[in-house]
Amino acid sequence: MNEVRILVVDDEPVTRMITESVLAAQGFIVEAAETAEVALEMLADGFVPQVILLDVIMPGMSGYEACRRLRADPRFEHLPIVMLTALDDQKSIDEAYFSGATDFITKPLNMPLLPHRIRYLLRSAMTFQQLLESRETLINTQKIARLGDWELDGAGALVNCAEQYRALLGIGRLPRPAAALLARVHHEDCAALEAARSGLLKGFPYQLDYRVTAADGSVAHLHEVGYPKPGQGATGGYGYTQDITQRVVAEEQVRRLAWYDPHSGLLNRSRISELTARDMSGPEGRPLPLGLLFIQLSGLRKASLLLGQATADAALLMLCERLRQFAERALVTTADGPQQSLRRARLGRYDEADFLIALPGELPRAAWQQLAEQLLAEISAPLEVDGEALQLAPSIGIARSPDDAADVQELIRCAMRSANLAAGDPAVHIVFYDPAHDAEEASLHLLERQLRAAIDSGDQLQLYFQPKVDAISGLPVGAEVLMRWPQPERGMVSPGEFIPLAERTGLIRPMTDWLLLRAVEQIAAWQAAGLEPGKISVNVSAHSFYGGGLVRHIDELLARSGVAGEQLFIEITESILMHDREAAVQVLSDLRERHIGISVDDFGTGYSSLGYLQRFPVDEIKIDRSFVIDVDSKAGNQALVSAIVGLGRALGLSVVAEGVETDAQAARLRHLGCDVLQGFLYARPMPADQFTAYIAGATGRASPP
Known part of the structure; x- marks a missing residue:
């Protein structure tokens, strides 16, 4: 062994000299101290030996006391300390070991044997140190793995269990850890654990997952493996328990992600x-x-x-x-x-x-x-x-x-x-x-394909225009663009059939783009013919309004056609405005910059309030037809229309009533202050050529009906 330092503590100079000489001859590095106090000072100054030979009887502090002090110092807790004394009675030997001595050698020393005793002590100390390190590694590993080992005796009592095992179960150093364990086990798992450990005592190994409840009420999931003790006639068992709570939680999270909708x-x-x-x-x-x-x-x-x-x-x-x-x-x-x-x-x-x-x-x-x-x-x-x-x-x-x-x-x-x-x-x-539904479903799919083809080709869908007239003069002031679909095989398809289909399938956006294109082209054609159709209103869906590109698309259409923005009105519903108020304000502001009018359709059916209208740059509100139907006979409808007109007046907005079908309705709406009227009383939706004749001949009424 290289560089082995030995401290000899003895008050007899001759003994110190002989011991130093013998050990030095064997290659050991030897330091000597004549009293225990001197030895403690040397150690305090940083000298660290591998072995201490410590005399018992010395002036001042005895070897027993010095040994006790050394053992109290963590640096020397496991250092080999050999007590040297001429006392060989049982009491002296016991006191030496009780003081913490590793070994006990009586004087006079057997010098030829001494180096061998020291080498043996060094080997034992090394083995013990390795054992300590292994145990420390095991403890740390068990802490990291949240795992603890245990041992049962033949009666099923826990006779040995690691600190980590106690920590896992939250049972501390209790006098009856087995009973404490069962008190912690989840009531649904107690029987299974007791059966497994009972089987272990009969020689049957087991693996078991069970739950324990902590003092704070939280539940931990444990995985336990037990083995019977080997050997003929051996009783009891041993095993380990591991905390698998994190794994169980992770598995549950994976299971929820795989099995459950996250929203x-x-x-x-x-x-x-x-x-x-x-x-x-x-x-x-x-x-x-x-x-x-x-x-x-x-x-x-x-x-x-x-x-x-x-x-x-x-x-x-x-x-x-x-x-x-x-x-x-x-x-x-x-x-x-x-x-x-x-x-x-x-x-x-x-x-x-x-x-x-x-x-x-x-x-x-x-x-x-x-x-x-x-x-x-x-x-x-x-x-x-x-x-x-x-x-x-x-x-x-x-x-x-x-x-x-x-x-x-x-x-x-x-x-x-x-x-x-x-x-x-x-x-x-x-x-x-009903099996007949299959045919209806197939018909819907066919209708979707036909609608897609109609939008792509552009030669089946048609624009219809329903005039909007001044409430006082009865003269046309514009029109709302509507779409009709004369399908070659089906005939005229109702808007109530193909518009919802377009919304469900996402076709509403390309259909709206097509509608805007044809409307702007028609306005340009009328202007080229010297006709003034008034403001033309086009309904825009939520998909188009928020889908991005609406303003850019309109810019391209206006630039290509030469039509001014003042000729165009965009109609949107209240609910569309409320979807994303910040985004809506931005789109409306961009349209307003191009002098394009904004009309709020179906007003009164949703969020009708002064507060929200003040936020949006709109020009016109259209009273929903459901309020117009009985406006001439029901006080409630009259009050609603009057309130909406008052709201429009307060904000400087034009108020349009749609769905007007009778003279009585028109008269009441004029009396209530509506600016513009629209409905079958004045004209049904008509193709572009008929609307051309309508505006060219001023077929709108010149005086109130």
């Missing part, structure tokens, strides 16, 4: 489809009875576009809570008569505004109708979000296994087709699947 917390499309398929799967591949409700909420789909994503997200959470509560308390009457709860039902989000409820079991058609009506009543009430009342406009399609489909995806498609049909008919909210 609603409901099962996602993939998971509810998988679980529904499992519920449908019977023996030998035969489908089991199951019903599916496909719920479409067109109001929720529009919410994100019209009211903003934050409002839509809040509405979604409120809706999901309604659905959960419905599933908790709804009851249906089974074929046998007794009522059945929906607690076995699966509830999931299929798409942005589409939801599924899957209920295993056999129910008569009347029970499904009853269930759908209960659900409709639950979700038809408006959602109050940020002071706004959001109408969900639910439509429910119902399909049943095995009657309608034996495959889960086909069953979902059947229910979806039925919901689509319900959504397309304002008078119907619940539709059961």
Whole structure:
């Protein structure tokens, strides 16, 4: 051993000299001290030996006291200290070891044997140090891994357990750790742990996951492995326990990401489809009875576009809570008569505004109708979000296994087709699947393809113009552009059919672009012919208004045609304005800079208020036709129209009443102060050539009717 330093502490000079000589001859580096006090000073000054030979009887401090002080110093806690003394009685030997001595050698010293004793002590010290380091490494590793080991005796008592094990379980140094452990174990897992450890005592290893409850109420997940003690006749066992809470939480997060919709917390499309398929799967591949409700909420789909994503997200959470509560308390009457709860039902989000409820079991058609009506009543009430009342406009399609489909995806498609049909008919909210629906669905897909082709070709869609007249003179002051579609195979397709289809499929934006193009071209043609059509209003959808590029597209059209911005009015609804107020103000301001007029359509049906109108640079408000119908006979309608006119006057806006059909309505609207009137009383929508004749011949009334 190289560079081994030994400190010899002895008050006898001869003994010190002989010991130094013998050890130095063996290659040891030896330092000597004649008293314990001198030795302690040397150590305090930084001298660190590998072995100390310490005499017991010395003037001043005894070797016993010096040994006790050294052991109290962490630097020398495990240093080999050999006590040297002529005393060999049991009391002296005991006191030496109680003081912390590593070994005890009686005087006179056997000098030939002394170097070998020291080398043995050094090897033992090295082994012990390695053991300490290994144990420290093990402890640190167990802390990092959150793992602790333990040992059971033959009676099942914990006779040895690591500090980390106690820390995991939060049991500290208690007198009966086994009992304390069971008190911490989750009540649902106690029986399994007791059975596993009982089996361990009979020689059966185990692996088990269980939960423990901490003093603060939190729950930890533990993984435990136990082995029986090896050897003939051995009893008891040993093992380790690891905290896997983080893994369990991570797995749960992964599971939630994989199985649940992140916005609603409901099962996602993939998971509810998988679980529904499992519920449908019977023996030998035969489908089991199951019903599916496909719920479409067109109001929720529009919410994100019209009211903003934050409002839509809040509405979604409120809706999901309604659905959960419905599933908790709804009851249906089974074929046998007794009522059945929906607690076995699966509830999931299929798409942005589409939801599924899957209920295993056999129910008569009347029970499904009853269930759908209960659900409709639950979700038809408006959602109050940020002071706004959001109408969900639910439509429910119902399909049943095995009657309608034996495959889960086909069953979902059947229910979806039925919901689509319900959504397309304002008078119907619940539709059961019928094979005839397939033909109707195919017809809708065909209509979509034909509409796309009509927009692409540009030679099927037509512009119609409905005049707007001065309320006092009856003369035309402009027109609203409307779209008609004379489809070659179908004939004239109703706007009520193809406009909603365009909105659902995203075709509304290219259709609006086409409408703007043709309207500006027609204005240019009239101006070239010396005609003044007045201001031409074009309806713009939310997709076009917020989709980016609207102002640039209009700039290009005006520049190419030579038409001035003053000739054009853009009509948008109140709800479009409220979708993103900051963005709306920017778009409206850009249009205003080009002298393009802004008209708010369907005014009075949504957010009609002085506060919001003051924020937006608009020029005109159009009173919704629902207020015009009975304006000549109902005081309530008259009051509403009067209030809207007063609001318009306060802000310097022109007020237009649309849907005017009778002289009595027109007279009342003039009396209430409307500036412009529009409706069948004056003219129905007409093609461009007829409107040309209309303005050329001044066919508008020159005096009030």
